[in-house]
Amino acid sequence: xxxxxxxxxxxxxxxxxxxxxxxxxxxxxxxxxxxxxxxxxxxxxxxxxxxxxxxxxxxxxxxxxxxxxxxxxxxxxxxxxxxxxxxxxxxxxxxxxxxxxxxxxxxxxxxxxxxxxxxxxxxxxxxxxxxxxxxxxxxxxxxxxxxxxxxxxxxxxxxxxxxxxxxxxxxxxxxxxxxxxxxxxxxxxxxxxxxxxxxxxxxxxxxxxxxxxxxxxxxxxxxxxxxxxxxxxxxxxxxxxxxxxxxxxxxxxxxxxxxxxxxxxxxxxxxxxxxxxxxxxxxxxxxxxxxxxxxxxxxxxxxxxxxxxxxxxxxxxxxxxxxxxxxxxxxxxxxxxxxxxxxxxxxxxxxxxxxxxxxxxxxxxxxxxxxxxxxxxxxxxxxxxxxxxxxxxxxxxxxxxxxxxxxxxxxxxxxxx
Numbered sequence: 028x029x030x031x032x033x034x035x036x037x038x039x040x041x042x043x044x045x046x047x048x049x050x051x052x053x054x055x056x057x058x059x060x061x062x063x064x065x066x067x068x069x070x071x072x073x074x075x076x077x078x079x080x081x082x083x084x085x086x087x088x089x090x091x092x093x094x095x096x097x098x099x100x101x102x103x104x105x106x107x108x109x110x111x112x113x114x115x116x117x118x119x120x121x122x123x124x125x126x127x128x129x130x131x132x133x134x135x136x137x138x139x140x141x142x143x144x145x146x147x148x149x150x151x152x153x154x155x156x157x158x159x160x161x162x163x164x165x166x167x168x169x170x171x172x173x174x175x176x177x178x179x180x181x182x183x184x185x186x187x188x189x190x191x192x193x194x195x196x197x198x199x200x201x202x203x204x205x206x207x208x209x210x211x212x213x214x215x216x217x218x219x220x221x222x223x224x225x226x227x228x229x230x231x232x233x234x235x236x237x238x239x240x241x242x243x244x245x246x247x248x249x250x251x252x253x254x255x256x257x258x259x260x261x262x263x264x265x266x267x268x269x270x271x272x273x274x275x276x277x278x279x280x281x282x283x284x285x286x287x288x289x290x291x292x293x294x295x296x297x298x299x300x301x302x303x304x305x306x307x308x309x310x311x312x313x314x315x316x317x318x319x320x321x322x323x324x325x326x327x328x329x330x331x332x333x334x335x336x337x338x339x340x341x342x343x344x345x346x347x348x349x350x351x352x353x354x355x356x357x358x359x360x361x362x363x364x365x366x367x368x369x370x371x372x373x374x375x376x377x378x379x380x381x382x383x384x385x386x387x388x389x390x391x392x393x394x395x396x397x398x399x400x401x402x403x404x405x406x407x408x409x410x411x412x413x414x415x416x417x418x419x420x421x422x423x424x425x426x427x428x429x430x431x432x433x434x435x436x437x438x439x440x441x442x443x444x
Contacts, residue, residue, distance in 0.1 A: 106283075106284060107284055107287075107288075107405070107406070110405060110409075113399055113411070115398070115399050117397070117398045117399065118396075118397065119397055119400070120391065120394075120395045120397055120414075121387060121391070122387055122390035122391050122394055122395060123153070123154065123386075123387050123390070124153065124154055124155045124390070125154060125155040125156070125386075125390050125394075125426060126155075126390075126394055126419070126422060126426075127155070127419075127422060127423055127426045127427065127442075127443060128155050128156070128157035128426070128427060128441060128442055128443075129155060129156055129157060129376050129426035129427055130156075130157065130158040130159075130160065130375070130376065130426070130427045130430040130431070130434075130437065131156055131158070131159050131160060131376060131377060131378050132160045132263065132321065132348050132375045132376065132377045132430050132434065133160065133162065133263065133323060133348050133350035133377030133378060133379050134159050134160055134161055134162065134377075134378060134379070134381055135161065135162055135163045135379070135380075135381065136159070136161045136163065136176075136381065137163050137166055137167075139161055139163075139175075139176040139179055139180070139188075139190075140166070140172055140175035140176050140179060141175070141179070142179070144179060144180065144183045144184050144187075144188070145183070145184075147159075148184055148187055150383045151187065153383070154383065154386050154390075156386075157187070157427070157441050157442065158186075158187060158188065158189060158427075158430075158437055158441070159187065159188055159189070160188075160189045160190075160191065160222070160430075160434065161176070161188060161189070161190050161191065162191045162193075162222075162224035162263060163191075163193070163224070164176060164177075164190040164191050164192045164193060164215070164220055164224070165192055165193040168193065168195050170211075173190070173192060173215060173218070173220065174218065176190055177190055177218055177219040177220070180219075181219065186438045186441060189221050189222070189434060189436070189437060190219065190220055190221065191220060191221065191222040191223060191224040191263065192211075192212065192215040192216075192220040192222070192223055192224070193223070193224055193225075193226070194208055194211075194212075194223065194225070194251060195208075196228075196229060196233045196241055196248075197233075199233075199235050199241060199245070199247050199248075200235050200236040200237075204247075205247065205250045205251075208250075208251055209250050209251065209254045212251065212254050212255070212258065213254070213258065216258050216260060220260075221260060221434055221435050221436050221437075222260045222261050222262070222263060222434055223251075223255055223260060223261075223262045223263070224262075224263050224264075224265075225262060225263070225264040225265065225266075226265060227265045227266060227267060227268065229241060229243055229266075230242060230243040230266055230267065230299075230304045230307055230308070231267065231294075231297075231299070231304065240298075240299060242307045243264075243266060243304065243307035243308050243310075243311055244307045244308070244310045244311040244314060249314075249315075252311070252314075252315040252318045253315065253317075253318070255318050255319075256315065256317040256318040256319075259435055260435060261318075261319040261320065261321055261346075261433050261434060262318060262319070262320050262321070263320075263321040263323060263348075264308065264311075264320055264321070264322065264323060265323040265324065266304055266305060266307075266308040266322075266323075266326075266327075267301050267304040267305055267308075267327060268292065268294065268301075268327070269282060269327055270301045270327060271286075272286065272292055272293055272294045272295070272301075273294045273295055273297065273300060273301040274295060275295060276293060276295065284405070284406045284409060285406040285407060288406050289406070305326075305327070308322075308326075309338065309341075309342070312342040312344060312345050313341075313342065315344070316342075316343075316344050317344070318344060319344055319346065319433055320342075320344060320345050320346065321346045321347065321348055321375065321433065322338075322345050322346065322347045322348075323347075323348060323350060323377070323379075324348070324349075324350055324351055324352050324379075325347050325348070325349060325352045325355065326338065326345075326347055327352075329349075329352040329355030329356060330355050332359070332362050332363065332366040335347070335366070336366060336369065336370065339370050339373055345373075346373045346374070346375060346429065346433055347373065347374055347375070348374065348375040348376065348377030349374065349375075349376060349377055349389070349425075350377030350378050350379035351378075351379045351380070351407075353388060353389050353392050353402075353412075354388075354402045354407060354408035354410070354412060356392060356415065357388075357392040357402070357412025357413060357414075357415075358408070358410050358411070358412055358413070360412075360413040360414065360415050363415055364415045364416070364417065367415065367417060367421060367425070368421060371420075371421045371424050371425070372424060372429060373429065374424075374425055374429065375425065375429045375430050375433075376389070376425050376426050376427075376430075384403075385403045385404075387403075388402060388403045388412075391414060392412055392413075392414055392415060393414075393415055393417055393422060393425065394414065394416070394417065394422065395414035395416060396413075396414045396416035397413065397414040398413050398414070399411040399412075399413065400412055400413075423443065427442045428442075
């Protein structure tokens with residue numbers, strides 16, 4: 028049991044000035060003294076009797092610790108349950124409509140062959156989306172799907188939608204595959220397609236006839252990239268997924284909650300590493316400098332803007348967009364603002380999933396100076412975000428000017444100068 032020698036000093040009550048006089052030294056048990064001393068009634072009587080009590084600082088600290096030791100409540104709560112509203116009182120701006128008309132360069136509309144586009148346009152108008160780029164032109168790989176989608180757009184809202192085409196890598200071993208795909212690209216562009224979308228399956232899941240994974244920079248695909256440059260259309264390419272999906276699912280994984288709730292997204296046991304896939308993509312950019320690439324999702328370097336900036340410097344033919352990674356920018360407002368200022372001519376607006384009410388998060392991060400507000404999906408980002416308060420000239424470039432430069436056949440008269 029811990030013993031403590033206490034030296035008490037009391038005021039000399041017979042004099043007007045305070046003179047500390049030694050009273051007596053005692054050796055006592057700390058917990059016994061604390062139990063008595065922490066009693067407010069005892070303290071009150073002690074002060075009345077002695078007028079003033081002086082306690083050696085070291086003992087005072089020990090006593091404070093002793094009095095502060097409490098048994099914690101027997102309560103448990105899952106991580107995903109603990110999401111208290113902030114008590115911070117600051118200005119809030121819920122921006123449901125973008126300040127300027129914008130082009131969403133990363134969207135998917137698999138029902139465009141037959142859907143009522145008037146309903147879609149009505150939702151676009153509410154948020155000031157002037158043009159939507161549907162990257163899934165061929166749906167699940169069908170020429171008929173592309174043709175019917177283009178027909179639907181041309182017959183109703185030709186200025187409001189841009190459609191990209193896609194490539195099937197399944198027959199890459201076929202001696203005629205290259206010529207067949209380049210011819211398909213030419214025909215799709217003649218029909219009205221204005222870009223090529225590459226899904227993440229290339230580099231991750233697509234295999235040749237021998238069962239080998241097809242690398243993103245596979246030389247058998249070179250004629251496709253060259254044809255895109257010749258036709259003057261960009262390639263929007265999604266490579267890999269967030270790096271954390273390849274990391275162990277433990278307390279150190281920032282995407283733990285997402286991987287717990289969506290276990291199909293985990294790649295920690297995949298035979299190919301994240302680094303390998305991303306390196307293949309970068310070699311592709313270098314190998315085809317005349318082709319314009321839009322690197323989807325900030326190239327998964329939203330949490331390392333210094334590295335992303337180095338890539339932008341290294342590959343002048345690489346552009347990028349902010350789909351599904353606005354939370355990365357929102358948690359580092361000063362660094363993000365600096366990055367978007369430096370590379371303001373190379374970044375475009377993108378969202379990816381079509382959930383209209385989620386666009387507010389993007390507008391709020393880009394346009395306001397709001398502080399400490401949540402992302403719309405906690406399993407994507409459990410942290411709070413801050414507005415970048417971007418100036419109008421940069422907003423215009425991200426919202427529409429950069430896309431107008433890279434994607435052909437968008438009617439620029441729909442946008443401010």
